[in-house]
Amino acid sequence: MLRFLSVVVRVAAAPNVGAEIREEYLRLYEGLLPRVEEVVFIVVLTGGAEPEILSQAGRFNVLLAWPHYNSLPSALEAAAALRERGAFAEVVALEGPGAEPPAERVRRLVEVARLLDKPPRxxxxxxxxxxxxxxxxxxxxxxxxxxxxxxxxxxxxxxxxxxxxxxxxxxxxxxxxxxxxxxxxxxxxxxxxxxxxxxxxxxxxxxxxxxxxxxxxxxxxxxxxxxxxxxxxxxxxxxxxxxxxxxxxxxxxxxxxxxxxxxxxxxxxxxxxxxxxxxxxxxxxxxxxxxxxxxxxxxxxxxxxxxxxxxxxxxxxxxxxxxxxxxxxxxxxxxxxxxxxxxxxxxxxxxxxxxxxxxxxxxxxxxxxxxxxxxxxxxxxxxxxx
Incomplete structure (x- = not known):
């Protein structure tokens, strides 16, 4: 069963990406993304990150990826696997490493997740x-x-x-x-x-x-x-x-x-x-x-x-x-x-x-x-x- 993580942001990358780079991007995107408990945000740094994405995913996930370092292919592959498991997984494309996420797109996806989590009364x-x-x-x-x-x-x-x-x-x-x-x-x-x-x-x-x-x-x-x-x-x-x-x-x-x-x-x-x-x-x-x-x-x-x-x-x-x-x-x-x-x-x-x-x-x-x-x-x- 998929577990629900109440973290704000996680990063995922290939095994050869060091802890220092991971921490740098974690701190950066913690300051750029909304602090909500319903959604797990996963910043995909490189290709080969699929196993880490799956291990850190929750019921509702937004994957952020860019054109460099095979980040986007990794996010697309992992999103497909998450959906097959019954999870919410949407990929948001960024212009490049460190780029700000499109705030309105992210807000809307958070609302989609909230509607799925708690149907309208x-x-x-x-x-x-x-x-x-x-x-x-x-x-x-x-x-x-x-x-x-x-x-x-x-x-x-x-x-x-x-x-x-x-x-x-x-x-x-x-x-x-x-x-x-x-x-x-x-x-x-x-x-x-x-x-x-x-x-x-x-x-x-x-x-x-x-x-x-x-x-x-x-x-x-x-x-x-x-x-x-x-x-x-x-x-x-x-x-x-x-x-x-x-x-x-x-x-x-x-x-x-x-x-x-x-x-x-x-x-x-x-x-x-x-x-x-x-x-x-x-x-x-x-x-x-x-x-x-x-x-x-x-x-x-x-x-x-x-x-x-x-x-x-x-x-x-x-x-x-x-x-x-x-x-x-x-x-x-x-x-x-x-x-x-x-x-x-x-x-x-x-x-x-x-x-x-x-x-x-x-x-x-x-x-x-x-x-x-x-x-x-x-x-x-x-x-x-x-």
Whole structure:
């Protein structure tokens, strides 16, 4: 069985490499790499280091190698052996001996290892919306919360300042801060309920006309702003979309969101939803909600050319749809307020049909395709891209 070592950095080399050189590189990379217990970092100095790499490996390993002294061939060989043993092993290429590791790449791999070590804990608030017939997730949610309790708790909360900031930052707004305070107070109540979980999804009342009339607003903005407050939150009770969003957020370190797929043709995907976390938008307006015309939705503007990674997992996590691309321009359709076109460059929009995994796609404005693909591979999932 592979043993877990809680060391920060190890070095590996051919037997003829002396202790002085090993210590020099050990001290150097101890100062350049993050101090985490989950991952063993192994600096591969030369070829012939394979036995040392294997003897020092743990469950989760990042091997750093360079083009000189057959370092990279040794790392690739050892990584293959570690994977065959069921360990996590990723190779990070450096420019040369002593070169700094790519910090963001290393951080992302650490997050992949942490996700594998401790799967996301998910919360369901209320019940999934009735039109979601292929959005449950095996073994989830980890926590269920009564929506009525969250609503009642929100009535005792104040959110005038949060509502004021949201309105003042908007390009335009159909509502004043007073009309949105309950929406923001509800977001605060959800944030309080979400302590101890990695994300929540809300079975909302967006098309429940009697409930909309009773409360006078919908929680579209509540969920959007939660993502800017550090809580991964999605709507409709879609647990598969929530899991996907949590993975994207954890690996990228940026807010993620979900949207309907309203078109998938040629190179383009068209994503629509009645909201977007404000930080993900170039600019936004606050407009009436689709169909019910209640407060409120976010109509966001997203400039072309931004990298995007998109994900949706299956019920048993054995299959996943993974795409990458850049934002683009496209004509609007009759659908939700925020509409985002994506020109797919990794995979194909046709995979949306072939994968057969349902509607909502989670996405993040970042290129984390490689790291997400690694996560899915270690998870044992079959990845559909085209």
């Amino acid at each position: 998910l919360m369901l608030v209320g019940e999934p919306n009735p039109w979601l017939v292929a959005s449950d997730l095996a073994g989830k949610p980890d926590v269920r919360v009564d929506e009525g309790e969250v609503y009642r708790r929100s009535l005792s909360m104040q959110a005038a300042e949060e509502a004021r900031r949201l309105v003042e930052s908007a390009r335009e707004s159909a509502y004043g801060p007073g009309e949105l305070e309950r929406v923001l107070a509800y977001a605060k109540a959800l944030r309080e309920a979400a302590r101890g979980v990695d994300g929540l999804t809300l079975g909302c009342w967006c098309f429940n006309f009697p409930r909309v009339e009773e409360r006078g607003w919908t929680p579209c903005i509540s969920l959007a702003v939660l993502n800017d407050w550090g809580v991964t939150a999605t709507c409709e009770g879609d647990l598969r979309a929530l899991y996907s969003a949590v993975v994207l957020r954890r690996i990228s370190g940026k807010p993620a969101w979900i949207s309907n797929v309203n078109a998938a043709r040629g190179e383009l995907l068209l994503l629509t939803h009645d909201g977007l976390p404000p930080s993900m938008a170039k600019a936004y307006s606050i407009v009436p909600r689709l169909a019910t015309k209640a407060p409120a939705a976010i109509r966001a503007e997203v400039e072309p050319g931004r990298p995007v990674t998109l994900l949706r997992v299956s019920r048993d996590l054995r299959r996943a749809l993974l795409l990458g691309g850049i934002t683009a321009e496209a004509e609007r359709v009759e659908a939700c307020a925020t509409q985002i076109a994506v020109r797919v460059t990794k995979g194909s929009p046709a995979a949306v049909y072939k994968a057969g995994l349902g509607n909502h796609l989670a996405f993040v404005f970042d290129d984390v395709y490689e790291e997400v693909e690694a996560y899915l591979r270690y998870l044992g999932a079959s990845v559909v891209t085209a």
